[in-house]
Every structure is written in C-alpha cells, then in structure tokens.
Amino acid sequence: MTNESSRSHGSRSAKCAFHVATLIGASALAIVSASASAQDASSGASESVAANNEAANDIVVTGSRIARRDFAADSPIVTVGAGALEARGDVTLEAKLNQLPQFVPGATAYANNIAGSGQATLNLRGLGPSRNLVLLDGQRLQPSSASLAIDINTLPAILIDNVEIISGGASAVYGSDAISGVVNFKLKRNFNGLQLDAQHSLTGKGDGATRDYSLLAGTKLFGGRGHLMVAGEYYQRDTVKTGSRDFYSRAFSQGGSNSASNTLPTGTYTPTASNLPNGAVVNSVFATYGAVGSAIPAATILGFNNDGSLFTDNNGIRNFRSGSAATGYSARGNVLYYDPNVEVDLLAPMTRYSGFARLDYEVSDNIDAYVQGSYTNYTTVNNGSGTLAQGNTALSVPVTNPFIPADLATILASRTQPNANFTVVKRFTDAGRRIVEHENDVYQITAGLRGRLPGMDLSWELFGSHGETIVHDRITGGAVTMTAARTLLNARDGGRSICEGGLNVFGNQPISADCINYLTAETDSRTRLTQDNIEGNVQGALFDLPAGEVRFAAGGNYRRQGYKFTADPLLIPNPPEVIGFNSAASSQGSTSVVEGYAELLVPLLADLPLIRKLELDAAYRYSHYNITGGVSAYKADINWEVARGLRLRGGYQRAVRAPNVGELFQGGLVNYSNLGSAPSGGDPCDVRSAYRTGANAAQVRSLCIAQGVPQNVIDTYSANYTQVPGTTTGSKALSPETADTYTIGAVIDSPFQGSALLRGMTLSVDYYNISIKDAIGTITGPTMVANCFNANGSNPNYAQSSVYCQNIVRNADGTIFNLNQPYLNLGGYKTSGIDAQFDWRIPLEAVGFGGNPGDLLLNVVVNKLETFKIQNLPGAAYIDLAGTIGSGNTYVPWRVNTTLTYQADDWSLGVRWRHLSALRDYTSITTPSAVLLGVGAYNTVDLFGRVAVTDGFELRGGIDNLTDREPPVVGGRLGNTDAGTYDPLGRRFYIAARAKF
Known part of the structure; x- marks a missing residue:
C-alpha cells in the first residue's frame, strides 16, 4: 500500500496511489498519514500547465508551497481519500470528518437551537473553528460568518478527490487563521464524461431521512486546449424530534433532563425584594388548600393553576393542580420544572442547492488560464420551545388586570405598595415554538493564470478571487413583542377589545389565533460578508548542493474582508422589542492585509551511514494588517530518512491569527x-x-x-x-494571538519486505505540542x-x-x-498529544488462498490527548481539561478508529469500530465539593459494503451504529449529552448508487 514514506514517480504512480487511497478510504475513513499522492491538482500557486505533462511530475502537499519529486511530508499530514468520505451514511462532510481523532466537533447538524447558525464548521484539536484554515486546492474559501469560519456545507461534495489535514501551525505558509492547522479539500481535475450520484438514508426509527442527488460532467473544448467541468447537487434532510428518542423522552419523567426549566407555561409571580407581600397572608391563602402549619416565606415564587388557585414554585411543591398530570412537568426536590424538549427538534432540517463550474484553457505551451465559480444556497430551520418572558423581558402586570386570580389579588394587596405593578415570568407555549430560518447564499469566483518559464524549473501563478456571503436570519414563529404584550396586559378588559379573548397569563391558558397574530411578529436580520484576494506565487529550483537540489517558493498577496450586520429593528437591545430571542445591535467594519512569504527547502546530507536523506524546510511570512499592524510567522522542519523504511521528522512553527471582523466590530x-x-x-x-x-x-x-x-x-x-x-x-x-507548535515523529515501513504477508505494514507516530498566547475570546458565562x-x-x-x-x-x-462578555486577549491554550496510525494490507493468497482471493485491509487510527490547558486571564493559573466533559467541549483522552475490510475486485465489505474512552465531569475541576457523574467508555460499530454491478454502475450501502448504541448521560443528568461527540440518532441505514457514462 501507499504510505507517507513512499515515493511517487509520474502519472503511473499517481494512479496507483489514488487507487490505494480509495481502497483504504473505503475501509475506514482511512488515513494515509502525511502521504502525498502525485496529483494533477496541487496546492496553491505551485500548480502549472506542465503538471499534466510527463516532464513535470512534481508534487505539492498541504503545509508547503514547494513542488518537488520524491516528496514526503515533514509535518504530520492526514489524507482522507474519496472512498473514505463515501463509506458512511452521513452525507455532510462535517459529519464524516468529525469521526477523525484530530477533530473535536464544531457546529454540527445537532447544534439545533434558536441561536444556532445552521452552519457546519471544523474544529481541529478543539481549539475552535476560527483557528484552523479551510482551503480549496490551496486557496482560501469564502467565509460564512463574522468569525471567518468556513461553512463546509458550501463545498461541492461530488467534486472532492481527497482531503489533506495538517494539524499544527501553518501560518508561515498560508497566513492568518492556521493556528491549529489546515484542512485542504482537493478537487477532481480533468474529469471527462458524466457521473450521477444518489444516496438515501433513514434512521432505525423511520425518521431523519436524507436525500442527496449530484451530477458531475466534464468535456474537452477548443480542440483539446480547453476543459470544462460542471457539477450540481441537491441535498435535503428531514428533522428528528427530540421526543422520538427514548434517551430524551424518558429522561424528564425520571427527573433528569438538563434542559429542564423553571420558566413555566403556567406563569409565576416573583415577589420584588423591596415590595414583598405579607408572609401571614401568603400562609393564610395556602391554608385554604390544606397547607396548615407550613411556613411559606414571603419571597416565595408563586405559580398559577388554571382554576385560579396558586402553588409554590419552591420551598416544597404545594397545590400544583393543572399540570400535575400534564406532559412536560416534573417536581425536582423543592422546585417545579418544565421540559422544553417536548417542543423542539433534535436534528435541524436542511435544504441545499449548490453548483460549481471550472474552465481551463491552454493559452500557450507554457501558460494556462482558468476561471471557476461556485454558488450554494441552503436553508436550515432551528427552533426552541415557547418564548420565555423572564429576566429583563419579564412581564410587568398592573393590579387592574381583570384576569388576576382572587387568591393572588389577596396576596398582592398585602404588599407595602399594594397598587404597584408586579412581575410575572412565563413561557408562551400557546404562541407556538420559536422558529428561526437561516438562509445562506454563498458564492465565490476565482480567475488566474499559471505557467512555467521555458527552459527553467520554475513555475508561477497569479490569481484573484471575489466572494460574497449573504445570511438572512428570519424569525418566523413564536416572537412575542413587548409592546403588544404590554398593551394587552394594561388594557382594562385584558385586551378582549383588541383581539379575541385577550391575554390571560395566569395559568396555562389558551391564546386565540387572533391574539397570537396580534402578539407575534416576524423579523429579518441580514449579514453580508465579502472577501477579495489577489495572490501571486513562484516556485522552483535554485541550485544543487552535494545532497540534492535547493528549492524555493515565494509570493505575496492582498486580502480584504468586509462585514456588515443589519439587525431587524425589533431585535435591537436595551430593551429588545421581541421576547425570548437573542437581541443584537447593527455593526460593520472591514480589515485588509498585505503579506509576503518565502520558503526554502535545503537538502543537508544524503547517502551516508544512518542518513539516507536529511533536509530542512524553512519558511517566513510577514503580514501587515490595517488595524493591528505587522506580525511575523515562521517555521523550520527537519525530515531525516535514517534508512529505507525508517524516517524521523519534527519541527517548530510560529503561527499567528489576527482578530477577525467579528471580534473587532461585533x-x-x-x-x-x-x-x-x-x-x-x-x-x-x-x-x-x-x-x-x-x-x-x-x-x-x-x-x-x-x-x-x-x-x-x-x-x-x-x-x-x-x-x-x-x-x-x-x-x-485586540492584538493578534500567537502560537508555538512543536512536532516530532517517526514513520516506519515493515522491515519484512521479503514476506508477502508482513511487508504491507506501516506505522506512524507523531507527538504534537501547541501553545497559544494572547488568545482572543470571551469568558464563557459558566x-x-x-x-x-x-x-x-x-x-x-x-x-x-x-x-x-x-x-x-x-x-x-x-x-x-x-x-x-467583551472580546479580550485572554490568557492562552496549551494542548499536547500523540497521533498514531497502523495500516496492514494482507494479500489472502499469502496465507494460502488460491486464485484471486483479494486482500484484507486493517487500519487503526489513535489519538492520545495528553493535556488541554486553558488560561482565562493573563497571569492566571492554567486549568487542564483533558479527560473532562461538560465545559462546552469534550476532551476525550483516547480516540480510536479501527477498520477491517475485505477487498475483492468488484466488491468489498467492511466493519468499523469507534472507541472513545471514559471521561470525568467538568465539575471535578470547578466544584470539587459537588462533582457530577462522569461518562463511561463509548463504542459504536458500523458495517459498509460496495459492489460494482457493471463497469459504469456501482452500489454502496451500510449500517451506521449497528448496535443502536445510545449516547451516554453527561453530568449524571438524564437527557443531557454531547450530540456532536456521541450519536443521538441511533441506528441508520443508507444506500447509494453511482453511474458513469
């Protein structure tokens, strides 16, 4: 099999490498660590017209701008083949890649709440989506939010040939944002013909269906001097209701849902400290309910039964009538809770349309021109339970309101200021669920020239790109307005003359459709992001040293990013007009940067005892930002091939990240x-x-x-x-943040090259250590x-x-x-760990099977998280979160993906096992006196297969989470889990077909 220490020579080896990567991918999200297949598509500027010619078979791998032959990566690089991406029931790229140990889930399909964006992001090493750079063929993509994170929903999945992932700083090569690494999606090139793909999936409960249809077409033009490739995709995902999963539905009835809320649909009266009722009067009212002899403090929060009687919302449940048998209520100790999960979705529905086109034209033998464009429109719908009137949006009710129950009126009259308004906290379930529709339009156009200088080993590229993102966040349901509620509450008749029935907030009382129309409003907030980029690069050979050829890359670019957020007037804070939704103020701003870089590859020694090859790869980049000034990034990597089959590598990188437009202008x-x-x-x-x-x-x-x-x-x-x-x-x-990354590792090919059974083994082990200073962020609420x-x-x-x-x-x-929570240069992050991968290709004929029996492919990928330390403020102590869950992220000590596949000529069958080790709860750090339960080890098993029905028609299918494993309970609170790390849907089936013409 191809591995990272292999050498690629020419198009023949490129095809072999791609074939092997596909087979391994079909076995597992299989990873060819740090391997570089010779491909037509090279990263960034190093691609050239001559790359398609026999005379130029240079390779570019993510993490370097230098194209070269006989290349092996100095930094740990993971390559995921197209087959790997297809060997899962999930269609979205973020769900596939989040299975890799290097990723901690960012925004996912399960991040479904009214504050969610509907976007899907990648989060390398758990350091945040803004700290890893996502590229397409080595070029920056159009960002989809003010954080400049890339929404990978916008990528054309049918066009992805493979994905290269470099973990660890890469700012010297690519610029800002590459603190934790780079994810580089590489596209298919020179495709001719027509390919049609279709995939359907369904959960074992019969819900959560997905449908994905895509087309890829390519043809030569202008007598072979040009090539056109177009692609289109339609994707649709159904919702899954939270209540449809036993994990959630049984939780509340057993008293455990973490989402339990004390903001009740029945409504509650919160006494004001400066105007408390008389405690004796409160107790006398409750004595009529049979609560004789019980002392109820004057400050007790009181709830409203539908019949006009009251109940205590704390200090012991008393006289709760109307909801005692109703769905969604539960008494926990001294407090009554409501379960909003009965109203919300677990999985956000989505509809996506995307298109892509690329035209290449050979201007001359040494110059090529190209233009490409992509467009994606997708809509997701997030929801929450009924609007919450609480805190600074709690209802202020006058004592003249005609709906006030008699018992409550008695208590209100006992206050020091009996005629003062009083506060009611309420969840408006009858006004409908809170619904926010996120519509995203993203496009990017890139045009450029690339070529080689005749008679020289020197290639160049000049390109420019423009992209724009328009995001509409529309509230389409459940938005109760303060003005309307205040008008109805203050009306002498309770609002009956304004809308049918008026507004009765005392109890879980129905609200007429007429009053819902009067109470609620729809809003539309708009975000516009633009990115313009002009970049030029050159790379090639300088001169020869005794140990080999000195090569270089150099270039510069100008980039401008603009941001404008226009909040709907109803959502502008202080105070917001709409109750229960996140308010926001309009804002705008722009940043620009001018950069220059140089990279040098120097062969130091070669063909000596214990030094088959020793080379240094060094790079430096200077960036000047219009707001934060100048910063430098640099790196030095060593690649030491001790002997054939044994290679050591390591290096140091200084990476930088300038504050983005959101952090600056929000x-x-x-x-x-x-x-x-x-x-x-x-x-x-x-x-x-x-x-x-x-x-x-x-x-x-x-x-x-x-x-x-x-x-x-x-x-x-x-x-x-x-x-x-x-x-x-x-x-x-804000100032830019900086990071220091150290890596050291080894790559070992099997020493048993004479054995057909054992020679197909490879092992790679890499240690990483990332330290970030002046980290930009906010202090979380908890x-x-x-x-x-x-x-x-x-x-x-x-x-x-x-x-x-x-x-x-x-x-x-x-x-x-x-x-x-202003954005600040806080303290920092320190994380370290070990990545390891073992691959073994076993030809069955080597163990006695005759004929053409095929191969067994074993792939094991492991990440051991050693430390993940956070410093909240400069000078403060670092807190090590490794091995914990519950702080907002999950820091798993051991992540293991193991896949075994049988591969024949026309079909394959495989099984994949995913293991996540046990974790302790975050409270073991924050509140040692009240530690919550941790999480045990979590294991899932998948089955997948493929069959080539004819030369042009293939079927694939499988079962994810074969054993229907439930997610674990987090924090000992039933119904609470991490849906990004653990599977909340259960068993899923999928089938896919591909036809090529």
Whole structure:
C-alpha cells in the first residue's frame, strides 16, 4: 500500500496511489498519514500547465508551497481519500470528518437551537473553528460568518478527490487563521464524461431521512486546449424530534433532563425584594388548600393553576393542580420544572442547492488560464420551545388586570405598595415554538493564470478571487413583542377589545389565533460578508548542493474582508422589542492585509551511514494588517530518512491569527449561557447552591450582597432559571494571538519486505505540542460566574472588584440581568498529544488462498490527548481539561478508529469500530465539593459494503451504529449529552448508487 514514506514517480504512480487511497478510504475513513499522492491538482500557486505533462511530475502537499519529486511530508499530514468520505451514511462532510481523532466537533447538524447558525464548521484539536484554515486546492474559501469560519456545507461534495489535514501551525505558509492547522479539500481535475450520484438514508426509527442527488460532467473544448467541468447537487434532510428518542423522552419523567426549566407555561409571580407581600397572608391563602402549619416565606415564587388557585414554585411543591398530570412537568426536590424538549427538534432540517463550474484553457505551451465559480444556497430551520418572558423581558402586570386570580389579588394587596405593578415570568407555549430560518447564499469566483518559464524549473501563478456571503436570519414563529404584550396586559378588559379573548397569563391558558397574530411578529436580520484576494506565487529550483537540489517558493498577496450586520429593528437591545430571542445591535467594519512569504527547502546530507536523506524546510511570512499592524510567522522542519523504511521528522512553527471582523466590530450580541441547576450549577447565590453550603458559605453570602442580592431575601433567595443572558461586543484594541507548535515523529515501513504477508505494514507516530498566547475570546458565562465565586482559587478574597465579578450585572431582585462578555486577549491554550496510525494490507493468497482471493485491509487510527490547558486571564493559573466533559467541549483522552475490510475486485465489505474512552465531569475541576457523574467508555460499530454491478454502475450501502448504541448521560443528568461527540440518532441505514457514462 501507499504510505507517507513512499515515493511517487509520474502519472503511473499517481494512479496507483489514488487507487490505494480509495481502497483504504473505503475501509475506514482511512488515513494515509502525511502521504502525498502525485496529483494533477496541487496546492496553491505551485500548480502549472506542465503538471499534466510527463516532464513535470512534481508534487505539492498541504503545509508547503514547494513542488518537488520524491516528496514526503515533514509535518504530520492526514489524507482522507474519496472512498473514505463515501463509506458512511452521513452525507455532510462535517459529519464524516468529525469521526477523525484530530477533530473535536464544531457546529454540527445537532447544534439545533434558536441561536444556532445552521452552519457546519471544523474544529481541529478543539481549539475552535476560527483557528484552523479551510482551503480549496490551496486557496482560501469564502467565509460564512463574522468569525471567518468556513461553512463546509458550501463545498461541492461530488467534486472532492481527497482531503489533506495538517494539524499544527501553518501560518508561515498560508497566513492568518492556521493556528491549529489546515484542512485542504482537493478537487477532481480533468474529469471527462458524466457521473450521477444518489444516496438515501433513514434512521432505525423511520425518521431523519436524507436525500442527496449530484451530477458531475466534464468535456474537452477548443480542440483539446480547453476543459470544462460542471457539477450540481441537491441535498435535503428531514428533522428528528427530540421526543422520538427514548434517551430524551424518558429522561424528564425520571427527573433528569438538563434542559429542564423553571420558566413555566403556567406563569409565576416573583415577589420584588423591596415590595414583598405579607408572609401571614401568603400562609393564610395556602391554608385554604390544606397547607396548615407550613411556613411559606414571603419571597416565595408563586405559580398559577388554571382554576385560579396558586402553588409554590419552591420551598416544597404545594397545590400544583393543572399540570400535575400534564406532559412536560416534573417536581425536582423543592422546585417545579418544565421540559422544553417536548417542543423542539433534535436534528435541524436542511435544504441545499449548490453548483460549481471550472474552465481551463491552454493559452500557450507554457501558460494556462482558468476561471471557476461556485454558488450554494441552503436553508436550515432551528427552533426552541415557547418564548420565555423572564429576566429583563419579564412581564410587568398592573393590579387592574381583570384576569388576576382572587387568591393572588389577596396576596398582592398585602404588599407595602399594594397598587404597584408586579412581575410575572412565563413561557408562551400557546404562541407556538420559536422558529428561526437561516438562509445562506454563498458564492465565490476565482480567475488566474499559471505557467512555467521555458527552459527553467520554475513555475508561477497569479490569481484573484471575489466572494460574497449573504445570511438572512428570519424569525418566523413564536416572537412575542413587548409592546403588544404590554398593551394587552394594561388594557382594562385584558385586551378582549383588541383581539379575541385577550391575554390571560395566569395559568396555562389558551391564546386565540387572533391574539397570537396580534402578539407575534416576524423579523429579518441580514449579514453580508465579502472577501477579495489577489495572490501571486513562484516556485522552483535554485541550485544543487552535494545532497540534492535547493528549492524555493515565494509570493505575496492582498486580502480584504468586509462585514456588515443589519439587525431587524425589533431585535435591537436595551430593551429588545421581541421576547425570548437573542437581541443584537447593527455593526460593520472591514480589515485588509498585505503579506509576503518565502520558503526554502535545503537538502543537508544524503547517502551516508544512518542518513539516507536529511533536509530542512524553512519558511517566513510577514503580514501587515490595517488595524493591528505587522506580525511575523515562521517555521523550520527537519525530515531525516535514517534508512529505507525508517524516517524521523519534527519541527517548530510560529503561527499567528489576527482578530477577525467579528471580534473587532461585533455590536452588542446577546446570547444565553446555561448555568445548570443547583446545587452543582446555577447561580452561586441560590441558597440551594453548593457555594452557599460549603466551607466558604459566609464569604459567598457577603459577595452576593455586595453584588446586588437584597439583604432581606439573601437567606431565602432562589434563582429558578437555568439560563442567563450575556452580551458580546467586539474591540478594536485586540492584538493578534500567537502560537508555538512543536512536532516530532517517526514513520516506519515493515522491515519484512521479503514476506508477502508482513511487508504491507506501516506505522506512524507523531507527538504534537501547541501553545497559544494572547488568545482572543470571551469568558464563557459558566466560567465567569464560577470564577467570580472562587472556583479554582480564581477569587480567593471573594472580592466584588474581581474582573469576573465586575462583569456580572444583577437586577434589583438579585437575579442575574446580564453577563458582559467583551472580546479580550485572554490568557492562552496549551494542548499536547500523540497521533498514531497502523495500516496492514494482507494479500489472502499469502496465507494460502488460491486464485484471486483479494486482500484484507486493517487500519487503526489513535489519538492520545495528553493535556488541554486553558488560561482565562493573563497571569492566571492554567486549568487542564483533558479527560473532562461538560465545559462546552469534550476532551476525550483516547480516540480510536479501527477498520477491517475485505477487498475483492468488484466488491468489498467492511466493519468499523469507534472507541472513545471514559471521561470525568467538568465539575471535578470547578466544584470539587459537588462533582457530577462522569461518562463511561463509548463504542459504536458500523458495517459498509460496495459492489460494482457493471463497469459504469456501482452500489454502496451500510449500517451506521449497528448496535443502536445510545449516547451516554453527561453530568449524571438524564437527557443531557454531547450530540456532536456521541450519536443521538441511533441506528441508520443508507444506500447509494453511482453511474458513469
């Protein structure tokens, strides 16, 4: 088999390498680590017209701009063949690639909530989608969000020949954003004929169907001097309801769903600390329900039964009537919860159309021209449960409202200020689900010239590209407006004269269609991103040294990126008009950069004892940004071939990432952070919290008072919510972040070349260490709250002056109003680990089978995560998250993919085993006094096969998650999991067909 230490010579070896990569891919998402197949398509500028000629068989692999023969990568590179991408039931590229140990899931199809973008991103090493660069044939793609992350939904899947992944900094070669590495999608080239692909899939529950139809056509033009290739794709994905999976549906009934919310459809009255009711009156009302002798504090939150009676929402459930047998309610200890999962989708539906065209034309023997364009339109629909009127959008109700139940009116009249408005918190389930439709239009046009200088080993390329992304985020359902709600609540007749029936918020009362139309609105916010890029490159040979040829690459580019976000007027904050949706302020800005780079390959020694070849690859890039100034990136890699079959490699890279347009210019964008529930989560000031009952309870109490929790309610204060708003803002004071990456590894071919059975073995092992300084980001809500209250020793004096505490803003009643989350140059990241891969091709004839028995292909890919440390602020201690789950990402210590495939001439059959090791919960770091349960080891098995029915017709199919393995429970909370890392859908079947003409 082809492996990374093999040498490619000419088109014959290129075809062999591609064939083997396809076979291995069909066996597993199989990876040819750091191997470089000779291909027509080379990365970036090094491609040339002569690349198709016998005289020029140079190779370019991701991570270098230098084309050369007899090439093996100095940096650890993973190559995924087209067959690998086809050997899974998932159609989307992000789902296929997220199976690789190098990736931690970014945005996925399961990131379905009203704040989701519907986009699919890649996240190398768990360092974030903005820190890995995604390329198409070595050129930058059009970004799809203000973070400049690439949405790989926009890539034409039928055109992908293979994917090369370099993990570790590559900024010296490619520029900003390549902190954690590069994912380079390489397209098919010079395709002639017609190819039709179709794939259908369905879950074992009969839902979640996907349909994918694509076409690829190519033909020669202008007497063979030109070539045209076009492709088109239609993809459609059905939704999956959360309630359709036992993992979620049984969770709430057993008292465990993490999404459980205390914002109830019945509505609740939250007493104001400065205007509490008389406790004796409260108790006298509840005495009529049979609660004799029970002391109910005056600050107790009260809920509304449909019959006008009341129940206590904390301090023990009393008199909850209307919902006691209703779907979605559950009593947990002292609090009543509602399960919003009964209303939402697990899998976001999507419809996508995409097209691609490329024209190549041979201007002369040494100059080629090309132009290519791509366009993608896709729509996803995200949803949430009914609108939540809570916090700064809670309802203010006058005491003149005619729907106020008599018992509540008695309690309100006992307040110090009996005529004052009072606050009602409510979930508007009868107004319908909150629905946001995300429509994305993305196009990019690239045109260029490339060629070779006659009589010289020197190639060049000059190209320019323009791209544009338009994203419409439309609220199409469930958007209750403050003005309409306020008008109905303040009307003397409760709004009956305005819309049929008016608005009764006391209990889970129905709302007429007429009033829903009056209450709700639709919005449309628009994001526009543009990218213009002009780039020129040259590469070739300089001179010869005793050990070989010195080669170089050099070039420069200009890039401008523009951003404009136009918020719908109803969503502009302070306060927002629409209840229950993320508000945002309009913003805009642009950045530009001028860059220049040079790369040099120097053969140091050759043909010596223990040094068959020793070479140095060094590069330097200088970039000047219009806002943040100049930065440098550089690298030095060593490739040491000790002997045939044994190669050592290693290097150092300084990578940089300049702040993107979102981080620089983002206006106030409100998102909601899930703090969880007491005792291990939630507001630390809650009397049920582990913070209030631990050894430092007195200091926590004092800090809560200093922060704004009223002293008269501090000892009965309950924060009955799981989410709090946080406002993210950009800053032009940001500096670029820098990273240092070290790698060292070895590649070993089987020493048993004389044995047909054993000679097909290869092993690669690589250690990586990435350290990022001045990391740009925001402090997450859970981290900010926990660190304010001295999690991990972050505020030992429990001082309100702590930077964490200063960004927590509370309401007059003590509840959290907002978390200020500006973009900052925070501390940093440090991660290290080991990648290993073992491949073994076993010819069955070598073990006694006669005829043409075929081969067994074994592929094992392993990642061992050693450390993943985060420093929240400069000078603060690093926190090692390796081996934990629950902080927003999952840091699995051991990821293992193993595949065994039987490969015959016309058919193949394989089995794939995926293993993720056990994890401890994140609370083992943040709240050691209240540690939640961790996650056990997780294993899934897939089956797949292929048969060539005729020379031009092929069928493929398989079963993913053969054993219907459920996802594990995260944090000991039933119904809570990581749907990006673990499979929430269960068993899935797929079948695909391909016809070539």
